[in-house]
Amino acid sequence: MTLEVRAVRKAYGSVEVLHGVDLAGSGGDVVAVVGANGAGKSTLIKILSGAESLDSGELWLDGQRLALRSPHDAQAAGIRTVYQELTLISGLSVTENLLLGRMPRRAGLIDWTEAHRRARGLLDEAGFSGIDPATLAGDLTVARQQMVEIAKALASEPRVLVLDEPSAVLAGSDLDALFALIRRLQERNVLIIYVSHRLAEVTELATSIVVIRDGTVVKTTEPARTSEDELITLMAGRKLERIYPDARPEPGGELLAVRGLSRPGEFEDVSFTLRAGEIVGMFGLVGAGRSELARCLFGDTRVASGTVCLDGAPVRFDRPAAAISAGLALVTEDRKRTGMVASMSVRDNIALATLQARKRGPLIDRRRQKATVNDMIAKFDIRPGDCAALPIATLSGGNQQKSILAKWLLAGPRVLILDEPTRGVDMATRVDIYRTIDTLARSGHAVLLISSDLAEVIGATDRVLVMRNGRISGEIRSDVATEDQVLGYSIREAA
Amino acid sequence: MTSRRLTKPAEATATSSSRGLRFIGGRPITPMGVLVFLLVVLVAVMALSTDGFLSERNLTNLLKQMVTTGLLAFGMLVVILTGGIDLSVGSVVAFTGIVSAGLIADLPIPVAMAVAIAAGIGFGLINGMLIAGFNLAPFVVTLAALTTIRGLAFVYSEVPIAPSDPGFFSLGTAMLGPIPLTTVIMFAVFIAGGIFLSQTPAGRAIYAIGGNAETVRLAGISVRKHVVLAYGISGACAGLAGVILASRVGIAQPSVGVAFELDAIAACVIGGASLAGGRGSVKAAFGGVVVLALINNLLNLHGVQSYWQQVLKGLIIVAVILVQRRSQRRRA
């Protein structure tokens, strides 16, 4: 069983985003595809899965030329894809999502007991036994939805399984389960194409690694014959001398002080402070309650008990607008649902939080707005560079994320709360983001960096707060912290 | 740098929005509860505030009067579940009514009625093909259909047709004991429809399409086919309603049925259906139909003046969906 991608080219409108990409693999391989945001990974995958047509080039499966006109053709050929974006039907049970179009029936009617049994089987086989097939897909956390997506893809016993950043929303045991699954599939001689920004897992899993930069394959190699540093350099096209910035000077006075903050069912008795000029990391297991805390600090949900002080003065935000005008900003963890307006242009999205800021009379000063937005696009190196007028939906995941950061930086916040800001973001871009928040901190801002990435949560911060079951379970200075310590705080069950 | 992640096994699935609910074929039954409550209240109010209400005649009237809205509401629900809407049902009622009355001149009554209903199905299928085939906005397509089909009804006969053959009235007037035949037919439609939507692959596909058409397509289910089917069902219900109405009134008018679609839609939404698609239950839609019928009956029995009736009806509908929403909120 062999798959070959030969000299594939693809252009959107006038912009060519793939300039002749080659890729090959055979049953049992795990071909990792890595590259910077906007490099063309998802596009390549959309072509493999029949979702996009290729302009030129060829796809060969077992010596047969594939002509994929629709995802359906791809599935018929045995190629199944789990997309970067979740596609479950939130209103239907997990069972129906898994067996969509293949529900067992008796006398024309659906046989629910049999259906649930089969769904159960699929989940167990995939190693995701924790999920109850009878729940609504919409009621699962993103992580769990992702697992159902994968189980669904396996249900049709594909010969090629394509995974686009499956680990972006997975963590811990879920991730381990995924890896175990991938290994089982390898033994079943399935070819796996695996897109990820997590070089660690790439080097751990892959049998071969394809590095794409700006739509061309710059190198095809194997884990044994390369290093993370080399990969990063190849992806970025330049040497990233240092990932995390130098230590910052001793922070200034207390900017944000949280005391005994609680929201029953979400988080309990949370206390911490942010000082001017410091970056504080917040680690925790998915579901620990960090996002809820962030949303509450930002005035999106009401404080049940406890106090929040800004510059020593108690504040109580009843809506995000209040928090923003007080100098807070929140980059949410869920780009598509709460981060951007897909139907609008990049410019409209970047300007969204500052519509009132640049006006001439009652009207928006279009010229100044354009200028400031273009500055941001340049500053964050958002690709393609002339995207201001494009709908943000056409940008790659990482570039969308940068646009959202740009939106908030325009609002000129003093306290910046980032919830998983580097999810699905490539290393070079991460470095940009670390730099940006570092400069912000140095200019007297305070940053709360919520992240599930141990290395980053320690490396990019001054202190690390750890959350477990909605409570702060520990705090460590980053310069002395070890990953095991932080992890320990996050999982150790209370005595 | 390694980036390992962990999660506590305890991090189980269900989030707040579903806590404490049971599911049928994977869809929540909450709105139903609220409706039942609402209905009990309404009935109590009416039984106490008016003496006419519980009289057999009035109850029979109620049963008769909910048939048209009921049939249209079921068809509308199916369409709404796909994320669409069918504004043309009122015109289809007019067209099928007048055609059925016109045809019995040359055809046996059952055949004439069958032909009329078939015409209704035809209109529905055309709507569906335009919407699914060219992916046009259902609102506009069926809006255009509303105009066109109304026009065709007049083209077929400018003047009302009052068949002399008493057999034509039997469908609309026959009683099974205290219950009108037409009401029984409506119940049958709702029961069959309920099973169709919750227990058959096609029914579930219709729900799924309303949820995420793209995913359904990838699952190898023909979205087009099922959307067309949905509008076909709506057309069938409208056709049946048209024939029944003509037979009940005893005279078929090309001008009948204006704004019928609005009550049907209102019934579905009162029943907690989401116009975005994917959410809604047959039971609850039926509840919505009953609520509307009770409101009308209440206002009539209290002899509220016509214009005030309109004013109050609007206000009551808002009140009802407010209660619905509140209850959903509390659960969420």
Place this chain on the structure above:
Amino acid sequence: MTSRRLTKPAEATATSSSRGLRFIGGRPITPMGVLVFLLVVLVAVMALSTDGFLSERNLTNLLKQMVTTGLLAFGMLVVILTGGIDLSVGSVVAFTGIVSAGLIADLPIPVAMAVAIAAGIGFGLINGMLIAGFNLAPFVVTLAALTTIRGLAFVYSEVPIAPSDPGFFSLGTAMLGPIPLTTVIMFAVFIAGGIFLSQTPAGRAIYAIGGNAETVRLAGISVRKHVVLAYGISGACAGLAGVILASRVGIAQPSVGVAFELDAIAACVIGGASLAGGRGSVKAAFGGVVVLALINNLLNLHGVQSYWQQVLKGLIIVAVILVQRRSQRRRA
């Protein structure tokens, strides 16, 4: 339940329909191009097929007769952009018309008209508050409003009111050269509205809300306030339309304006607006208004009988949106 459907049909078509297009303030200008083409064709057909068309009188009629739909269409567009819909405009037209005619008995004409328009705004704001404040389905809220406000119009006066003071007619009948004053007012509304939607923070917020209300809220913009504003604008336009219509006809009837909302919505959609919200342009909506007016005019000049007019109108509307869609497809 939280929907994590990232490939909602809406979004999917959103990108696909816009891929490779130039954008103005985030919305595609294609539908405009198609419309212009359509208009040219229609006008050519009419100029050639009828002698009456280019007569000054006929052109003046055209200008007069598009005013009501035009005003309603702009208000409707604003509401549609937020992802809502306003079915109550027809009733608001009736209410404000009759109230303005009634009040001039005791008030100076401009004041009376202002009061009436204010009432229209009031209705709009109430709609908006119910919809945004309790997040109820716009369709049902404004449907209830349609009934209630119609009732109120009759409660205010069952019989038509024909003011004797000729000053009442001047608004509706004054001409600026060959162009009716009312038409000028409509143009003014569209121009001001265009600037409002594309150049002011509130306007952009309304677009954004239609795209993703959650994001807008977290960007510190009050969704509620802007949705209420949108319905207020729709109410204002309906109020203005009502006053103008009454003044033009010279007699205000509580029964006027039935189904006006449908033409307004049709105009927006012919103009390429998406009923899902976030997408639509003022220019294009105006194009839609003109197309509808031309269709009516064409059928009248050709003396097409009324129900055939209905049939053809429906078919033409479908044809028009088919052309729209195709063109978008081709570019996609």
Place this chain on the structure above:
Amino acid sequence: SSDNDGSSGDGKSKSRTVGVANFTLGGPYFNGMDRAIKAQAEGKGVKVISTDANGDAAKLAANVEDLISRKVDAVIISGGPLESAPAALNSLKAAKIPVILVDRKFQTGEYTSWIGPDNQRIGVQDGEFLAQQLPQGGKVAIIKGGPADNSIGLARTNGLKSALGKDSKFTLVEAPDFGNWGSDGGLSVTESLLASHKDLKAVFCENDAMCLGAQRAIANANLSSQIIIAGVDGQLEALQEIAKGGNYVVTGLNSADQIGRLGLDRAIEVLDGKSVEKDTVVDSPQITKKNAQEFIDKSKS
């Protein structure tokens, strides 16, 4: 609740309840009728329950059923454009409740008594008057209220045609579009008409409401001196225009007030067991500049 009370059971067994089933109250003529019935009932000490079917035949049937539930003693049906209402009539027959039809006589079904105008006759009157006014003939436009499922309008138009049609001096043009019985419709239809027929000599509308709109369109086109107008009903605003002696020259009285009052009286007579005329045609005097004022005074009083 015991059977013998019902809505009529407010103490004195003498008191009667008459139900009114209106097909629509959406037009001045019809709610004029409704008000006349109530006004007359006031005087006679009869209770009236009025219902409105919003132009929906099925709802009319339903309303009648509701009225029966409320044990009315008689039902007056103002059927508007409705040709017939078998269901309603049947259930009333079954309940042995007398039925008085006002304005509209149903083609089919049994009723106790009918009181209404002769619409054909009114059309003829208008036609004859126009003939006098336009000795050398000319183009006469006809504006219909709605589709021919409303034979009231049809009768009026046919009346006019029978008066003018045979005379070769006259050419009749029917407006392609309906005026929907409202002034706004009358206005826009006339506007379109004038665009293609500048040489009109007269406009006939199936009711006065549309004439009022037509008159405005004609005025806006500065053709008031050229085009005269004829209508039907005797709506107050129309009478006032006619009295002014402008181009609105004639209408035929179809008095909702008169018919409504007679209708209620008829109902009472029936309930009193008097024997009554089956069909009563209310005569429809022609109203012109000469006699307009007296009718205005009458309707004011």
